[in-house]
Amino acid sequence: xxxxxxxxxxxxxxxxxxxxxxxxxxxxxxxxxxxxxxxxxxxxxxxxxxxxxxxxxxxxxxxxxxxxxxxxxxxxxxxxxxxxxxxxxxxxxxxxxxxxxxxxxxxxxxxxxxxxxxxxxxxxxxxxxxxxxxxxxxxxxxxxxxxxxxxxxxxxxxxxxxxxxxxxxxxxxxxxxxxxxxxxxxxxxxxxxxxxxxxxxxxxxxxxxxxxxxxxxxxxxxxxxxxxxxxxxxxxxxxxxxxxxxxxxxxxxxxxxxxxxxxxxxxxxxxxxxxxxxxxxxxxxxxxxxxxxxxxxxxxxxxxxxxxxxxxxxxxxxxxxxxxxxxxxxxxxxxxxxxxxxxxxxxxxxxxxxxxxxxxxxxxxxxxxxxxxxxxxxxxxxxxxxxxxxxxxxxxxxxxxxxxxxxxxxxxxxxxxxxxxxxxxxxxxxxxxxxxxxxxxxxxxxxxxxxxxxxxxxxxxxxxxxxxxxxxxxxxx
Numbered sequence: 001x002x003x004x005x006x007x008x009x010x011x012x013x014x015x016x017x018x019x020x021x022x023x024x025x026x027x028x029x030x031x032x033x034x035x036x037x038x039x040x041x042x043x044x045x046x047x048x049x050x051x052x053x054x055x056x057x058x059x060x061x062x063x064x065x066x067x068x069x070x071x072x073x074x075x076x077x078x079x080x081x082x083x084x085x086x087x088x089x090x091x092x093x094x095x096x097x098x099x100x101x102x103x104x105x106x107x108x109x110x111x112x113x114x115x116x117x118x119x120x121x122x123x124x125x126x127x128x129x130x131x132x133x134x135x136x137x138x139x140x141x142x143x144x145x146x147x148x149x150x151x152x153x154x155x156x157x158x159x160x161x162x163x164x165x166x167x168x169x170x171x172x173x174x175x176x177x178x179x180x181x182x183x184x185x186x187x188x189x190x191x192x193x194x195x196x197x198x199x200x201x202x203x204x205x206x207x208x209x210x211x212x213x214x215x216x217x218x219x220x221x222x223x224x225x226x227x228x229x230x231x232x233x234x235x236x237x238x239x240x241x242x243x244x245x246x247x248x249x250x251x252x253x254x255x256x257x258x259x260x261x262x263x264x265x266x267x268x269x270x271x272x273x274x275x276x277x278x279x280x281x282x283x284x285x286x287x288x289x290x291x292x293x294x295x296x297x298x299x300x301x302x303x304x305x306x307x308x309x310x311x312x313x314x315x316x317x318x319x320x321x322x323x324x325x326x327x328x329x330x331x332x333x334x335x336x337x338x339x340x341x342x343x344x345x346x347x348x349x350x351x352x353x354x355x356x357x358x359x360x361x362x363x364x365x366x367x368x369x370x371x372x373x374x375x376x377x378x379x380x381x382x383x384x385x386x387x388x389x390x391x392x393x394x395x396x397x398x399x400x401x402x403x404x405x406x407x408x409x410x411x412x413x414x415x416x417x418x419x420x421x422x423x424x425x426x427x428x429x430x431x432x433x434x435x436x437x438x439x440x441x442x443x444x445x446x447x448x449x450x451x452x453x454x455x456x457x458x459x460x461x462x463x464x465x466x467x468x469x470x471x472x473x474x475x476x477x
Contacts, residue, residue: 002389002462002463002464003266003267003460003462004035004265004396004460005233005267005369005383005461005462006231006265006367006369006370006459006460006464007265007371007458007459007460007462008267008268008269008287008299008369008370009289009297009299011019011291012383012384012386013381013382013383013384014075014341014382014383014448015380015381015382015413016372016379016380016381016382017379017380017385018374018377018378018379018380019372019373019374019379019381019453020372020373021295021300021370021371021372021458022300022370022371022373022409023065023299023300023303023305023322023369023370023371024364024369024473025304025305025307025318025433026305026306026362026364027307027362027364028309028360028362029360029361029363030458031097031098032360032361032362033063033098033314033338033359033360034098034099034316034357034359034360034361035064035091035099035359036114036356036357036358036359037066037069037102037177037357039115039116040081040110040406041066041067041068041087041109041110041117041118041146041344042066042067042068042069042087042089042115042117043066043067043069043070043356044066044067044192044356044357045056045064045065045066045089045336045337045356045357045359046064046065046066046356046357046359047062047065047221047320047322047335047336047359048062048064048065048126048127048128048200048201048322048337048457049062049063049064049065049088049127049128049129049130049201049322050062050063050130050322050324051063051096051127051322051324051326051335052130052132052178052292052324053096053326053328054132054182055150056245058094058320059090059092059093059094060092060093060094060095060099061090061091061182061319062090062091062092062099062335063088063089063090063118063128063145063182063295064088064090064091064359065086065087065088065089065125065127065128066086066087066088066089066117066195067083067084067085067086067087067192068083068098068109069083069084069113069356069401070081070083070084071250072083073129074109075108075109075110075111076109077106077107077108077119077397078108079153079154080154081123082152082156082164082165082166083150084197084409085123085124085244085468086125086127086158086161087107087109087117087125087168088100088116088117088118088120088121088128088154089114089116089118090102090104090117090118090183091116094350095165095226095261096326096328096333096361097361099233100474101116102116102182103115103116104117104118105280106118106119106184106215107119107412108180111172114297116171118185119185120145120147120177120185120187120246121147121149121175121187122149122153122169122171122175122187123149123151123152123153123166123169124148124150124166124200124215125146125147125149125175126147126150126199126200127146127148127198127200127201127204127217127258128146128147128180128202129141129145129146129202129203129204129215130144130145130204130324131143131144131145131146131148131199131204131205131206131213131280132182133206133219133234133239135278136208137411138178139180139188139217140180140445141178141179141180142179142180142181142322143178143179143180143181143182143185143283144176144177144178144179144234145175145176145177145178146174146175146176146178146202146204146215147175147176147177147202148173148197148198148199148202148217148219149171149173149174149175149191149192150168150169150172150173150197151166151167151168151172151466152167152169152170152172153169154167155168155169159457162299163180163351164308164450166170166458168439169198170193171191171196171463172192172195172197173179173191173192173193173194173196173197173219174192174193174195174196174197174198174202174215174217175187175188175192175193176188176191176193176234176235176468177211180316184314186349188235190235190236190435192239192446193231193235193236193237194219194229195217195238195340196220196240196400197219198217198218198219199218200217200218200224200257200258201217201258201260201322202216202217203215203217203259203260203261203262203323204234205261207230207263207293208264210230211232211236212230212231212232213230213231213232213233214228214229214230214231214239214293215228215229215230215231216228216243216259216261216293218259219240220239220241220242220466221231221242221245223241223255224255224257224275224371225242225244225245225246225255225256226242226245226256226259226270226272227240227241227242227243228240228241228243228244228293228294229241230305231338231357235376236359236375238276241294242296242399243293243296244270244272244288244296249302250302251276251278251279252274252278252368253276253277253278253279254274254276254277254279255275255277256272256273256274256275257273257274257275257283258273258320259272259273259288260321260323261323262324262325263268263322263324264325265367265460267289267291268286268289268290268291268292268293268296268371269284269288269289269325270287270288270289270290270296270412271285271286271287271288271305271306271320271321271322271323272285272286272287272288272298272467273285273318273320274302274308274472275285275343275388276454277343277345277346278345278347280342281317281342281343281344281345281351282308282317282318282342282343283317283318283319283320283339283343283349284306284307284308284318284319284320284380285299285304285305285306285319285320285336286298286299286302286303286305286428287299287303287305287369287370299369299370300370301326304323305369306321306334306336306362307319307321309338309347312354313340313355314338314339314340314354314355314358315334315338315339315340315358315360316341317339317340317342317343317351317353317391318337318338318339318342318343319336319337319338319339319360320336320337320338320339321334321362322334322335322336324458327366328431329366330364330365330366330429331363331364331365331366332363332364332368333361333362333363333367334361334362334363334364335360335361335362336359336360336361336362337357337359338357338358338359338360339351339353339355339357339360340353340354340355340357341353347445352461364397364430365396365429365459366388366459366461367396367429367459367460368396369391370457370459371398371449371457371458372457372458373453373456373457373458374402374453374454374455374456374460375454376454377454377456378451378452378453379453380437380451380453381440381447381450381451381463382449382450382451382454383449383450383451384447384450385411385446385447385448386446386447386463387444387445387446388408388439388444388445388446388447388463389444389463390440390463390464390465391439391440391447391465391466392431392432392433392439392463392464392465392466393408393432393433393435393439393461393462393464394430394431394432394461394462395426395431395433395458395460396428396429396430396431396455396458396459396460396461397426397427397428397456397458397459398427398428398456398457399424399425399426399453399455399457399460400425400426401455401456402425402429402453402454402455402456403423403425403453403455403456404423404424404425404451404452404453404456404458405420405421405422405423405424405448405451406420406421406424406433406450406451406452406461407419407420407421407441407449407450407452408435408447408448408449408450409447409449409450410447410448413448413450416442416447418435418436418437419435419436419437419442419447420435421433422434429459439463449461
């Protein structure tokens with residue numbers, strides 16, 4: 001099945017008149033926060049990790065960062081560790097809202113393994129990106145985890161303000177671990193894959209057009225910016241390349257704290273964490289998109305996608321969406337980490353936090369990041385030439401108060417005979433467009449799609465076969 005055509009950019013359109021694009025913010029779930037640190041070994045919950053839906057086991061799976069986060073030292077793996085050590089927690093859910101923390105009996109902390117912590121890496125794991133690699137021939141490597149491992153072993157230094165910090169250790173850098181089930185992990189013998197650090201979330205994807213694995217993080221970026229590296233085997237990566245940073249339009253003191261991302265309908269879709277260090281010290285999430293993972297576009301002039309929560313609440317200082325966007329029926333589940341209070345820094349040296357970091361869920365209409373909108377006056381858009389691939393044309397549209405008319409047209413935009421639909425006046429995420437003649441007569445030919453809207457919002461359109469549509473519905477939870 002071919003990818004859907006979205007409006008995150010205007011790449012697929014050649015002409016737009018009397019229409020405008022609009023960013024839609026996701027809706028926070030009524031049961032937020034959905035997960036918090038509520039055990040001695042996990043007083044915080046930070047989603048510098050990954051949430052996936054396991055279609056085989058029909059459940060959601062979450063890998064999140066946590067730790068005791070207290071003053072002094074703790075015993076981890078039988079060794080001395082700082083109380084702010086970063087560890088990997090694991091949780092599962094039937095519905096993506098209510099989460100269980102199974103006892104894994106893996107990681108020894110303070111003399112007990114009766115916890116939900118995964119034993120992976122060596123000392124500190126940071127930004128644990130999980131990829132379920134369904135085409136991996138070795139079942140022991142079906143799950144891949146990419147993260148920053150750092151801190152050495154029992155290696156500490158004292159900061160000038162008296163704080164004890166982790167020191168650098170041999171083998172620090174970007175590590176990879178493998179797993180057959182996402183729970184039991186083996187560290188790669190080739191670690192570190194990239195001998196650089198990345199103090200943020202990471203992302204690992206398989207790009208089918210490149211036929212390569214691609215990773216994103218701060219490694220080699222030179223500060224709070226985003227770099228990229230690729231590999232044919234997920235072991236030997238090329239030199240990281242800076243691909244995303246603030247520019248002259250951003251206010252002085254603005255930084256990208258991180259940019260988790262995923263491939264969505266064939267596009268790279270990033271969630272830049274906008275850190276306003278020089279303003280109020282807060283971090284929220286916006287949108288960025290790319291066709292190749294190298295050249296990025298800030299969506300709709302840098303509008304905020306996920307804003308901060310109410311003042312005084314658990315997410316009034318930071319709201320950061322993680323990588324992987326889970327399609328659940330006709331919604332997208334977006335998991336995020338919330339922090340009370342601004343980030344400490346040069347401007348805000350001390351911050352009093354009313355709550356510990358916790359995790360939330362926000363939901364969005366499928367394909368609902370950006371819509372193409374019309375008001376009372378009818379407008380239209382004309383696509384670039386598209387090959388007719390499939391027996392059906394579908395749209396995701398809210399035209400309950402107006403209408404959408406779709407036509408297949410020639411290069412001039414003139415509708416082809418028998419290929420103009422009746423007005424569509426529904427609110428559906430998957431509405432089939434009906435023509436007087438079937439698409440079989442145009443199979444393999446190139447046409448332009450003409451979209452006429454009035455009082456409506458169009459989210460996407462795509463060609464598909466009936467078999468593909470049925471298969472896609474069966475795969476979604």
